[in-house]
Amino acid sequence: MTRQTTAxxxxxxxxxxxxxADFFVRNVQRGTMLLDPPYQRGDVWTDSQRMGLVRSWLMGIPVPAVVINDRSGPAWARANPGYFDGDGTPxxxxxxxxxxxxxxxAAWLGGDLLVPASWFPADHVDTAEDTDDGSYVRFTGLTIVGQRFAENRCVLPCAEGRLATVHQEAEVYLLVNGGGTPQTSADMKNAARVAADGN
Structure with missing residues (x-):
C-alpha cells in the first residue's frame, strides 16, 4: 500500500x-440526518458506556467531536446529480x-436510559426507579427544572464538512478512527484504581 497521492x-x-445534543436527535427523528452511511458501524455501545457519556455531560468533561457532512452544498450536488430529486427527502x-x-x-433525552438519581440534586428528581444499584432516574423522570438543567449540559462538539462524496466521508472516517492506539483493559484498570484511591 502506498500513501502517495496523485495531487x-x-x-x-x-x-x-x-x-x-437535541439538534442531532431532532434531525435523526426527522430523517434529515443519516446515521448509517455504508462505512459506518452499527449500534455497539452498552448502557454502561452510555451512562458514562451522560456522566461526562453532567460533569462538564469534554467529549470527542461528532463529525458530520452537510450534503446540501454545491460540491455534493455536482458530484451526486439528482440526490435531492424524486420522492422522499434524502x-x-x-x-x-x-x-x-x-x-x-436519543436514548437519554427520549427516556430510554436510566442513570443514578444521585447524580442530580434531589429537587431535580420527580420519579426515581429502584434498581439493584439503588435509585435511578430517566430524563423523563426529572422535574422540568431538572430536564432543563440536564439538557443544557448535553453539548456535543461538532465538526461539520461539506464534502462532495461518500468516498471522502469514508476517508475522514478512517482518519478519525484509525489514528490512535486503543486503551488496553490494563490501562483502564490502572486509571480506575487511581480514581478509586481518591475516594
Missing part, C-alpha cells in the same frame, strides 16, 4: 462548533463519526 492534499475545512447530514454519542443522546 497535493486538499484542505477540507471542517467547521468546528458546539451543538446541543438526508441533509451524514454522520461520519459520533453515531454512538448521538444514539446515547
Amino acid at each position: 497535493p492534499l486538499e484542505h477540507l475545512s471542517l467547521n468546528a462548533t458546539n451543538r446541543f 438526508a441533509v447530514y451524514a454522520v461520519i463519526d459520533g453515531k454512538q454519542r448521538i444514539l446515547c443522546a
Whole structure:
C-alpha cells in the first residue's frame, strides 16, 4: 500500500462548533440526518458506556467531536446529480463519526436510559426507579427544572464538512478512527484504581 497521492492534499475545512445534543436527535427523528452511511458501524455501545457519556455531560468533561457532512452544498450536488430529486427527502447530514454519542443522546433525552438519581440534586428528581444499584432516574423522570438543567449540559462538539462524496466521508472516517492506539483493559484498570484511591 502506498500513501502517495496523485495531487497535493486538499484542505477540507471542517467547521468546528458546539451543538446541543437535541439538534442531532431532532434531525435523526426527522430523517434529515443519516446515521448509517455504508462505512459506518452499527449500534455497539452498552448502557454502561452510555451512562458514562451522560456522566461526562453532567460533569462538564469534554467529549470527542461528532463529525458530520452537510450534503446540501454545491460540491455534493455536482458530484451526486439528482440526490435531492424524486420522492422522499434524502438526508441533509451524514454522520461520519459520533453515531454512538448521538444514539446515547436519543436514548437519554427520549427516556430510554436510566442513570443514578444521585447524580442530580434531589429537587431535580420527580420519579426515581429502584434498581439493584439503588435509585435511578430517566430524563423523563426529572422535574422540568431538572430536564432543563440536564439538557443544557448535553453539548456535543461538532465538526461539520461539506464534502462532495461518500468516498471522502469514508476517508475522514478512517482518519478519525484509525489514528490512535486503543486503551488496553490494563490501562483502564490502572486509571480506575487511581480514581478509586481518591475516594
